[in-house]
Amino acid sequence: xxxxxxxxxxxxxxxxxxxxxxxxxxxxxxxxxxxxxxxxxxxxxxxxxxxxxxxxxxxxxxxxxxxxxxxxxxxxxxxxxxxxxxxxxxxxxxxxxxxxxxxxxxxxxxxxxxxxxxxxxxxxxxxxxxxxxxxxxxxxxxxxxxxxxxxxxxxxxxxxxxxxxxxxxxxxxxxxxxxxxxxxxxxxxxxxxxxxxxxxxxxxxxxxxxxxxxxxxxxxxxxxxxxxxxxxxxxxxxxxxxxxxxxxxxxxxxxxxxxxxxxxxxxxxxxxxxxxxxxxxxxxxxxxxxxxxxxxxxxxxxxxxxxxxxxx
Amino acid sequence: xxxxxxxxxxxxxxxxxxxxxxxxxxxxxxxxxxxxxxxxxxxxxxxxxxxxxxxxxxxxxxxxxxxxxxxxxxxxxxxxxxxxxxxxxxxxxxxxxxxxxxxxxxxxxxxxxxxxxxxxxxxxxxxxxxxxxxxxxxxxxxxxxxxxxxxxxxxxxxxxxxxxxxxxxxxxxxxxxxxxxxxxxxxxxxxxxxxxxxxxxxxxxxxxxxxxxxxxxxxxxxxxxxxxxxxxxxxxxxxxxxxxxxxxxxxxxxxxxxxxxxxxxxxxxxxxxx
Numbered sequence: 219x220x221x222x223x224x225x226x227x228x229x230x231x232x233x234x235x236x237x238x239x240x241x242x243x244x245x246x247x248x249x250x251x252x253x254x255x256x257x258x259x260x261x262x263x264x265x266x267x268x269x270x271x272x273x274x275x276x277x278x279x280x281x282x283x284x285x286x287x288x289x290x291x292x293x294x295x296x297x298x299x300x301x302x303x304x305x306x307x308x309x310x311x312x313x314x315x316x317x318x319x320x321x322x323x324x325x326x327x328x329x330x331x332x333x334x335x336x337x338x339x340x341x342x343x344x345x346x347x348x349x350x351x352x353x354x355x356x357x358x359x360x361x362x363x364x365x366x367x368x369x370x371x372x373x374x375x376x377x378x379x380x381x382x383x384x385x386x387x388x389x390x391x392x393x394x395x396x397x398x399x400x401x402x403x404x405x406x407x408x409x410x411x412x413x414x415x416x417x418x419x420x421x422x423x424x425x426x427x428x429x430x431x432x433x434x435x436x437x438x439x440x441x442x443x444x445x446x447x448x449x450x451x452x453x454x455x456x457x458x459x460x461x462x463x464x465x466x467x468x469x470x471x472x473x474x475x476x477x478x479x480x481x482x483x484x485x486x487x488x489x490x491x492x493x494x495x496x497x498x499x500x501x502x503x504x505x506x507x508x509x510x511x512x513x514x515x516x517x518x519x520x521x522x523x524x525x526x527x528x529x530x
Numbered sequence: 531x532x533x534x535x536x537x538x539x540x541x542x543x544x545x546x547x548x549x550x551x552x553x554x555x556x557x558x559x560x561x562x563x564x565x566x567x568x569x570x571x572x573x574x575x576x577x578x579x580x581x582x583x584x585x586x587x588x589x590x591x592x593x594x595x596x597x598x599x600x601x602x603x604x605x606x607x608x609x610x611x612x613x614x615x616x617x618x619x620x621x622x623x624x625x626x627x628x629x630x631x632x633x634x635x636x637x638x639x640x641x642x643x644x645x646x647x648x649x650x651x652x653x654x655x656x657x658x659x660x661x662x663x664x665x666x667x668x669x670x671x672x673x674x675x676x677x678x679x680x681x682x683x684x685x686x687x688x689x690x691x692x693x694x695x696x697x698x699x700x701x702x703x704x705x706x707x708x709x710x711x712x713x714x715x716x717x718x719x720x721x722x723x724x725x726x727x728x729x730x731x732x733x734x735x736x737x738x739x740x741x742x743x744x745x746x747x748x749x750x751x752x753x754x755x756x757x758x759x760x761x762x763x764x765x766x767x768x769x770x771x772x773x774x775x776x777x778x779x780x781x782x783x784x785x786x787x788x789x790x791x792x793x794x795x796x797x798x799x800x801x802x803x804x
Contacts, residue, residue, distance in 0.1 A: 243661075267657060270691075275650040275684035282654020285640060287585065288661070305644055306681070310651060314633055314641045 221384035225254040225293075225323045227362040228380065232291060235370055236262050242370070243288045245269060247276040252382075253293040253323045273303040277320070281310035284317040289370060296322025296379050297329075300341035304348075311375045312351040319369050320345075320377045325355075326417070326467035327500050327508050328382030334499040338379070343472025345377040346445045352376040353445040357419035358388040361442055364396035372398070379416065381467075383505055386420050388440065401448040407437035410523045411455035413478060414465040415441045417505070418514060422465050425519035436523055444474050452481045456488040461526035463491050465519055467509075470494040491526040493519060534740040537607075538568045539800035542769050543793060544603040544613075550789045552621040555629070558779040559597035562704040562738070562764040563671060569743035570669055570700075571604050579610045582636055588666050589655045591640055593648020594673035594702060595630040596781075602627060602635070610637040646679025648672060649699055653688045656697040656757075667751070671700045675707030678716045683728075689757040690729030697757040698750040699730075703737065704766035706777045725759045737762025769796055 236242040236258070245267045250259050259266040267283070269276045273294055280290040292299070299307075299322045311318045322341060329336035346353045352374055356362040362380065369376055388404060389395070395402050404419065405426050414422040419440045426436035437459055439451055455462055462482065464475035475492030482488050493514055501511050509515050513522075541564050549555035571577060575588040592601050602620065606613040619625040626634045630643030640651055652670040659666050676682065689697055701721060705712050712718045722732040731753040735742040743762060750758035766780075767773030770792040784792055 264661060269684070269688055272684040272687065274646075274681040275653070275688055278647050278650030278681070278685070279654040279657065279688060281640070282651040282656075283658045284654070285651070286589070286655050286658030286662075288658055306647060306650075309641060309644055310647055 221386060222359045223254065223382065223384045224356060224359060224362040224380035225382070227359045228321060228366055229254045229258050231363050231366040233258050233261055236265055239289070240265065241288050243267060243283055243290050245276055245280050245290060245292045247271055247273050247294045249294050249323065252295060253321070255293050273298045274306050277303040277306035277318070278310050280318045281314060281316040285314070289373065290318045291321055292318060293321040293323060295336065296325035296338035296341050297336050300338055300344050300377070304344055307345070307351065308348050312348045315350065315375060317373045318375055322377060322379040324382035325379035326381060327495065328505060330504050330508065331502045337500065339467070339469050339495050339500070340471070341379060342444055342468045342474060347472065350375060354378045354442055355416035355444060356380065356442045357416055357440050358385055360387065360389045360391070360394040361396060361402070361440070364394060365442065368398045381417050381505070385417055388419050388423060399443045399446050399448065401443065401451040402440040404438040404440050405436070407435040408458065409435045409460055410527050411437040411439060411459045411462045412465065412519060412523060413439045413441050413452070413455065413462060413474070415444060415474060416467060418465040418467055421514065421516045422519055424516035425523065428516055428520040429523055434524065441474055444477070447474070447477050447481070449481050452478050453486050456482045456486040460528060461489040461491070463493060463519060463522045463526055465493045465514060467514070468494060469497055471497070489526050489528065491522050493522055532572045533803065534568055534572055534744070535803040536800055537572055538565050538740050539769065539796055539803055541568060541600060541603050541607065543796045543800065544607070545599045546770070546784065546789065546792050546796065548599050548603060548617060548620055550784055551617055554621065554781065554783050555599045556596040556781050558706065558766040558773060558776070559594060559673060559702065559704065560600040561768045561770065561773065562766045563594070563597050563702045564600050564768070565738050565740040566671055566700050566702060566743050566762055567600055567604055569740050569747060571608060573744050574747045575669065576666070577637070579608060579636065582610070586664055586666050589639055589652070589668045591648040591651050591670040592631050592642055593670050594645065594676055595642035598629060598631050601631065605635070605637040611635065645673070645676040646681035649682055649685030650688065652697055652699070653685050653692070653694060656694040657692060659696050660694070667696045667698065669698050669700065671702055674701055674703045674705065674712050674718050675715065677701070677718050677721070686725060686728045686730065693755050694757045695754050698747060699757065699759045701759060701761050702764055703761050704764045706766045706775065706780065708777065708780050710777050721761050729756055731756045731758040732761065733758065734761040734763065737764035738768045769799060771795060
């Protein structure tokens with residue numbers, strides 16, 4: 219198993235592309251180490267900007283550069299990027315429609331024991347609520363690479379959240395289904411649908427394997443495109459399977475589960491169970507320990523899946 | 531050659547008329563910043579409707595975005611869009627001419643309105659010019675009340691850190707904000723010393739003297755290795771006797787009688803500038 223952190227993949231892709239495209243610029247707020255961007259900063263000093271510990275400036279400077287033709291990647295811990303500079307994201311990036319990709323690194327509860335100040339468990343809600351801003355949470359190294367290359371081609375304002383830790387592969391080398399803004403079908407199934415993003419896709423995939431052992435056929439959707447969310451895939455799940463479980467590294471408020479429930483309730487009522495982090499600071503521990511504590515693991519997802527299907 | 535003094539009074543007449551027609555606007559700050567904008571748009575900046583998409587054009591950001599009426603009147607006067615369209619639709623239903631700079635309007639580089647963004651945006655633009663080896667210059671106008679926003683000082687730090695001598699910030703130092711005097715609300719004294727301490731080249735000028743603004747901008751262009759801030763000491767409501775130095779005129783609509791008197795005063799000043 220080749221375990222790589224998605225932020226390292228982002229750096230590799232940007233280094234690969236930056237050699238061909240002088241307009242690619244990476245900006246960091248004293249975050250080149252934590253964002254795995256040291257390699258980029260050293261290889262492309264002319265295309266790297268350090269703003270210091272100043273997240274508001276990070277976003278505005280990125281937008282100014284983008285307005286002058288640059289393709290900017292502003293890399294900063296997700297917690298600070300999604301809250302401290304939210305107004306700059308709203309006005310300078312989304313409203314002014316500048317070619318800025320906001321890369322929230324060490325997202326969710328990646329920082330484990332560092333506590334709530336460093337956790338981003340409300341960033342989907344805040345970022346997705348900004349008109350015109352796209353929100354992506356890729357699951358593994360293959361999908362991350364596909365996404366970053368697609369964002370470079372598209373030029374739309376976007377927020378990308380990735381975790382801090384190395385993650386297990388979801389896809390196989392040479393067989394990486396990817397279509398921009400369409401949920402990726404990780405596994406087909408007819409009884410229940412599991413919808414996850416980011417680091418929750420792998421346990422959802424493992425849950426489907428556990429369910430298969432019990433004779434339950436679970437569909438797994440990788441909803442890396444939280445906004446624009448793939449409505450069609452959600453509605454197909456609601457109509458073709460007996461229930462939906464959403465799994466996310468976020469609170470229940472304004473996350474992907476909320477969005478899925480909204481679509482289902484309005485267009486094809488079906489049972490939806492949302493697995494999330496709690497409405498409180500999370501317990502101390504590594505990511506795995508925290509996920510296990512809240513049942514955000516294969517066993518917890520499988521149990522929720524069995525519960526969401528109507529009896530009989 | 532445009533008579534800059536006359537142009538500044540003419541723009542003020544347009545501003546007062548536009549606000550009267552629209553039913554509201556940030557009249558006090560428009561009238562204080564007019565000479566700065568006139569100096570930039572009619573003398574210093576390489577910005578015309580013909581080069582609106584030219585990568586080498588100079589860039590301008592109105593960081594104190596609420597004083598948009600003066601900017602719109604200047605852009606209309608320069609021919610970026612029909613003046614009639616501005617006067618007929620400003621602030622009206624479905625208009626693109628909203629009450630803060632909107633980049634759907636030709637000539638407006640960035641949306642602004644919430645304070646404290648402009649300087650860091652300008653830093654980004656000036657960095658882009660340097661990366662591309664391009665000769666364009668970047669200007670931004672800030673309000674003095676706006677200097678209370680912490681994000682301004684993030685931009686001040688970055689501008690100095692990168693030694694951006696293609697960047698000039700101008701502070702419309704009119705000493706008033708919505709709630710009253712800047713020194714009562716949040717002290718903004720010693721601005722020259724503050725910016726200088728961060729590493730900026732600083733100038734302090736009478737800001738309602740368009741010639742002084744032009745001279746200061748020339749000095750800024752000559753300064754090498756650091757960005758320049760021009761503290762432009764202005765009068766809020768400049769040109770209209772009963773509006774001058776009155777915090778209440780931050781955002782107030784003149785009555786018909788007040789409008790008539792304001793226009794008489796401005797016309798007189800414009801004619802004396804000929």
